[in-house]
Amino acid sequence: MSVPAVWTASDTQLERLARRRRKARRRTLVSGVSTAVVIAVLVTVVLTSPGWDRVQETYFDWGQAQASLPAILRGFGVTVQVFLVAEALILVVALVVAIVRVLPFPGLAPLKLLAVVYTDVSRGTPTLLVVYLVGFGLPALELQGIPGDPFWLAVIALTFSYGGYVSEVFRAGITSVHPSQWAGGRSLGLSYGQTLRLIVVPQGIRRVLPPLVNDFASLQKDTALIAVLGVAEAFQRAQVEQLREFNYTPLVVAAIGYIVLTVPFARLTDHLALRLARRDQGLT
Amino acid sequence: MTLLAAEGVRKHFGEHQVLTGVDLSIEAGQVVCLIGASGSGKSTLLRCLNLLETLDDGTLWFDGRDISDPRVDADEVRRDIGMVFQAYNLFPHLSVLDNITLAPRRLRGLSRTAAHEYAYEQLTRFGLADKARAHPDSLSGGQQQRVALVQAMAMSPRVLLLDEVTSALDPELVGEVLDAVRMLADEGLTVVMATHEMTFARDVADRVVYLHEGSVLEEGPAASVLGNPSHERTRSFLSRFLRG
Numbered sequence: 001m002s003v004p005a006v007w008t009a010s011d012t013q014l015e016r017l018a019r020r021r022r023k024a025r026r027r028t029l030v031s032g033v034s035t036a037v038v039i040a041v042l043v044t045v046v047l048t049s050p051g052w053d054r055v056q057e058t059y060f061d062w063g064q065a066q067a068s069l070p071a072i073l074r075g076f077g078v079t080v081q082v083f084l085v086a087e088a089l090i091l092v093v094a095l096v097v098a099i100v101r102v103l104p105f106p107g108l109a110p111l112k113l114l115a116v117v118y119t120d121v122s123r124g125t126p127t128l129l130v131v132y133l134v135g136f137g138l139p140a141l142e143l144q145g146i147p148g149d150p151f152w153l154a155v156i157a158l159t160f161s162y163g164g165y166v167s168e169v170f171r172a173g174i175t176s177v178h179p180s181q182w183a184g185g186r187s188l189g190l191s192y193g194q195t196l197r198l199i200v201v202p203q204g205i206r207r208v209l210p211p212l213v214n215d216f217a218s219l220q221k222d223t224a225l226i227a228v229l230g231v232a233e234a235f236q237r238a239q240v241e242q243l244r245e246f247n248y249t250p251l252v253v254a255a256i257g258y259i260v261l262t263v264p265f266a267r268l269t270d271h272l273a274l275r276l277a278r279r280d281q282g283l284t
Numbered sequence: 285m286t287l288l289a290a291e292g293v294r295k296h297f298g299e300h301q302v303l304t305g306v307d308l309s310i311e312a313g314q315v316v317c318l319i320g321a322s323g324s325g326k327s328t329l330l331r332c333l334n335l336l337e338t339l340d341d342g343t344l345w346f347d348g349r350d351i352s353d354p355r356v357d358a359d360e361v362r363r364d365i366g367m368v369f370q371a372y373n374l375f376p377h378l379s380v381l382d383n384i385t386l387a388p389r390r391l392r393g394l395s396r397t398a399a400h401e402y403a404y405e406q407l408t409r410f411g412l413a414d415k416a417r418a419h420p421d422s423l424s425g426g427q428q429q430r431v432a433l434v435q436a437m438a439m440s441p442r443v444l445l446l447d448e449v450t451s452a453l454d455p456e457l458v459g460e461v462l463d464a465v466r467m468l469a470d471e472g473l474t475v476v477m478a479t480h481e482m483t484f485a486r487d488v489a490d491r492v493v494y495l496h497e498g499s500v501l502e503e504g505p506a507a508s509v510l511g512n513p514s515h516e517r518t519r520s521f522l523s524r525f526l527r528g
């Protein structure tokens with residue numbers, strides 16, 4: 001900051017910079033070459049394997065890929081819709097459950113018990129099972145107001161299954177906020193609720209953003225499980241396409257689609273984690 | 285006029301009787317320094333005065349009103365009693381400006397513009413004008429404590445409780461925070477301050493209260509308690525600070 005705008009680097013400094021550049025160039029070269037070699041070996045092993053021709057025919061058929069792509073893309077449209085709706089609901093349910101479990105008011109005991117039971121059940125039951133139970137069990141009850149639409153049944157199942165996980169992430173974040181923050185808020189005259197809402201919860205959420213985004217990525221993949229309900233999302237479409245010609249290429253196309261959708265979450269997680277780490281070290 | 289008073293205040297944590305009957309009365313406009321060994325109950329007493337702890341026994345009076353009555357709205361009382369702690373007063377997720385304006389905007393119905401105007405004015409007064417947009421983590425400890433003072437003062441409290449506001453600071457930063465406290469005291473603010481800064485107590489305090497094992501052992505004008513204590517315990521406690 002107080003460095004003069006114009007200054008001439010000393011010879012020693014120039015020499016140091018040059019040496020650093022040379023070293024960096026050498027490192028890039030070494031890692032580039034070794035990566036290329038590893039990939040080349042892998043590709044050769046796969047391509048020269050005895051079964052490769054058959055595998056290529058059933059899994060990597062260009063014609064099949066092109067033919068199935070439009071249907072699978074439409075499926076991904078539904079996948080993204082289910083994902084967005086379920087994620088929004090999960091965040092709400094999870095935050096409410098986490099806060100109920102955190103609140104110290106004795107009057108809330110029955111609600112707290114319910115929250116604990118819900119968290120345990122939702123985390124303990126495999127998502128696929130929940131999808132079956134909700135998807136086929138709920139409509140069987142023939143209750144008023146229960147949606148019969150598989151889309152909404154799927155959303156309910158995913159929300160139920162992920163709400164418990166995400167609420168634990170929230171709870172960990174909220175309880176990790178230092179008690180002095182409570183004292184700080186209360187001593188200004190803020191009520192318990194205001195301190196929770198304006199001071200503790202925002203800090204708690206900030207702290208758990210990386211695992212939270214990681215759970216988004218996981219949900220993104222688990223939307224494939226709702227195919228069993230006949231929701232026309234990407235995996236279900238891919239299965240239909242696969243059965244048409246008994247060729248597995250559509251599944252590979254779908255897999256690539258899921259990866260493409262999940263990568264941004266992975267990068268976002270990295271980015272958030274890095275930013276948090278920097279802030280903890282006071283670098284921002 | 286007595287602004288704040290404690291009468292037979294008791295508080296225990298588990299088996300430990302921390303406050304064993306504190307009687308204390310603070311006149312409006314006075315600066316009262318609370319001294320005593322570590323563990324004597326200074327912080328606990330301040331937290332009780334701010335209704336952050338529930339009393340086991342005794343009464344607290346604020347402006348003639350019994351604020352230890354359970355029917356009293358503690359949130360409302362705390363608006364008028366400011367408090368600054370040893371450290372970590374500020375909210376790390378908010379800018380300095382938002383730290384200062386949050387409570388007055390929510391609780392005093394101050395408009396955004398009015399709150400910002402006030403905040404900038406006070407930050408300038410305390411030499412922090414360029415820090416308004418910064419986050420607390422990027423400030424030095426001394427700057428953080430000065431912002432904390434501005435934050436507490438933004439609610440226009442009638443009394444300010446300070447709990448060892450300088451003891452977490454590097455020695456060279458203590459002065460700037462004490463100067464800020466002195467500035468507020470000079471303006472007539474009522475201040476109750478737990479501190480180990482005996483020189484500051486001697487120079488600024490109207491009265492000094494010596495707390496020993498949870499009750500007031502000795503109190504009086506700063507000059508007499510610090511200069512000529514009547515109890516042997518006070519004397520030996522002080523000798524650790526005022527040597528030389």
Ligand SMILES: Nc1ncnc2c1ncn2[C@@H]1O[C@H](COP(=O)(O)OP(=O)(O)OP(=O)(O)O)[C@@H](O)[C@H]1O
Pocket residue numbers: 297298300302320321322323324325326327328329448
């Ligand atoms: N929340 C609590 N739970 C249990 N014990 C507590 C609690 N708060 C304070 N104590 C105990 O009460 C005693 C008095 O603590 P207090 O913080 O009031 O002392 P202090 O005079 O402020 O000391 P210091 O000068 O070290 O700040 C200590 O022994 C402490 O361990």
Ligand SMILES: [Mg+2]
Pocket residue numbers: 326327328447448478
């Ligand atoms: Mg203390």
